Amino acid sequence: MRANALHWVLRRLGGVLLLAGLGVHMYVMHFAAAGNVTYQAVSARLMQPGWIAFNAAFLLTAVYHGYGGLWDMAGEYLRPGPALKAARTIIVLLAMGIVLAGSMSLFP
Amino acid sequence: MAWAAHRVSGVALCAFVMLHVMVLTSLGNPEEFARIVEFSHKPVVRAAEYALLLLAASHALIGVRLTLMDLGVPARLEKPMFVAAATMLAALGIIGARAFFWGTH
Numbered sequence: 001m002r003a004n005a006l007h008w009v010l011r012r013l014g015g016v017l018l019l020a021g022l023g024v025h026m027y028v029m030h031f032a033a034a035g036n037v038t039y040q041a042v043s044a045r046l047m048q049p050g051w052i053a054f055n056a057a058f059l060l061t062a063v064y065h066g067y068g069g070l071w072d073m074a075g076e077y078l079r080p081g082p083a084l085k086a087a088r089t090i091i092v093l094l095a096m097g098i099v100l101a102g103s104m105s106l107f108p
Numbered sequence: 109m110a111w112a113a114h115r116v117s118g119v120a121l122c123a124f125v126m127l128h129v130m131v132l133t134s135l136g137n138p139e140e141f142a143r144i145v146e147f148s149h150k151p152v153v154r155a156a157e158y159a160l161l162l163l164a165a166s167h168a169l170i171g172v173r174l175t176l177m178d179l180g181v182p183a184r185l186e187k188p189m190f191v192a193a194a195t196m197l198a199a200l201g202i203i204g205a206r207a208f209f210w211g212t213h
Contacts, residue, residue, distance in 0.1 A: 012175050019168045026161070031207055037145050039138035059129075066122040073115065098129050105132045 007068065014065035021058045052106055059102040067095035110170050110190075117167040124160060158208045165200045169193040 028045075029037065045051050070091045078084040135141045147153060173189045181189070 015168065015171050022164060039141040042141070062125055066118065066125060069118050070122055094126065098126055101133045102129045105129070
C-alpha cells in the first residue's frame, strides 16, 4: 500500500516537473533557437554538463510518468494473469528501450 | 470525460515520446540532421507539432485538475478549475499558433 502511495505521489510530482521541463525544452528548441536548430548548435549545447543533466532528467521523468501510467492502466483493464504479465513486460521493455536509445543520443 | 481525455492524450504522448527518441537516435551526422530539420518545416509537420503542443498542454492541465480533485478540492470548484484550464489552453493555443504558423519558429 505504501509503495502504491509513493508511486502515486511520484507520478504526480513527475507530471509537474515535466510541465516545467517541457516549457524549457519547447522554448529552447522551438522559440529561442528559431532558425538556429543546426547540428552544430545542438551538439554544442549537448556538450554542456547542465544540458546533459537536464535532458537525462527530462527523459527519465517522462518515461517514468508516461510508462508508469501505462503500467497502471494495464492493471485497471486486465485481470491478474498471463495477459497482464505480458502487457506489463512489453511496457517495461519499451520504457527501457526508450531510456537506452535516448541515452545514446546524450552520451554518444 | 476529463479522465478519459487525460488517458487518451497520455497514451498518444507515450507513442510520441517513443517516435521522438527514435528520430533523435537517427540524427548521427550534420547532413541527416539538416534533412530532418528541413522536413520539419513542411506545413503538415508544423501542424502536427502544433497539435502536439495542444495535446501536451491539455494532458497537463487536465492532470493538474484531476490531481487537485483527488487531493480533496471542493466539488464547487470543479467548474471554475475547468474554466481556468480551458482559458490557459486557449491562451497557449493562440501563442503557439502565432509562433508555429506566423512567427519565429
